[in-house]
Amino acid sequence: MLLPHGTVFAIVDGENFELYRNSGMETSPKLAAMDVPDLNGTNYSAGAKDHDKISRFQTGAPKDKIGKLEEAAHVTAVAEWLNGEVLAHRIDKLVIVADPRSLGEMRRHYHKQLENVLLGEVPKTMTGRPTEDIVQMLHA
Template sequence: MLIPHGTLVAIADGTHFTLLRNSGNDAEPVLEAQAMPVLDLHGHASSGQHGHMSGHDPASHVIEAQHSAAVVRWLNAEVLAHRVQDLVIIASPRTLGELRPHYHGQLKAVLRREVAKEMVGRTGTEVLAALRA
């Protein structure tokens, strides 16, 4: 089994967010694009890495942290509303590091897999290949 039928696949980086859902079966998944939610980027962003990072613009780090916080708030809300029973998160390593500390306990319970990889903008076929790797 790769991913169960109905699994939501959330793909994120510091500025983008994509949703796919498995409309196929467990053995032969088919990932279809989902409507994108409007994220609340003005909520409270909390990052574990507030210090200055050499070679990285601090303003862009704040934007990335706000985006990551908005993504995880949305995912937590969907899980708590029982609209997501199975979840896969694919995110750039930095974004995944921003997301993890904010996972609700129920999100952790439905999380089937995490992949630390840049996959924003990739096709469903490419995403499935990354999940099979």
């Protein structure tokens, strides 16, 4: 995958969000960390009915159900933030690297403009990894 200068990389999983920009050349990318916004994952649209039940009966709710809803809300917040950045013309080239579940949830929320600037998606968990590993994985 070619990684043009200025491309933004969103590295996402159900709990974490990292942002990088390619400050190097297309042939020898160098990922520079960007500030990550403080996102409020309150969009439980992926399971609104279940979330209402869980909120009312918190003590009896299965922890895995709560966790899945929180993860879906987190990645939805990331997708919405990315949509806003694309619409504001602050991101014009984007690559998203996310675990398969998160990537699937994010796709449900992509704006058409985000789809137009999306250079690629990688269904893999890469949060917390060194930038060299991310670049190597993208070139593989």
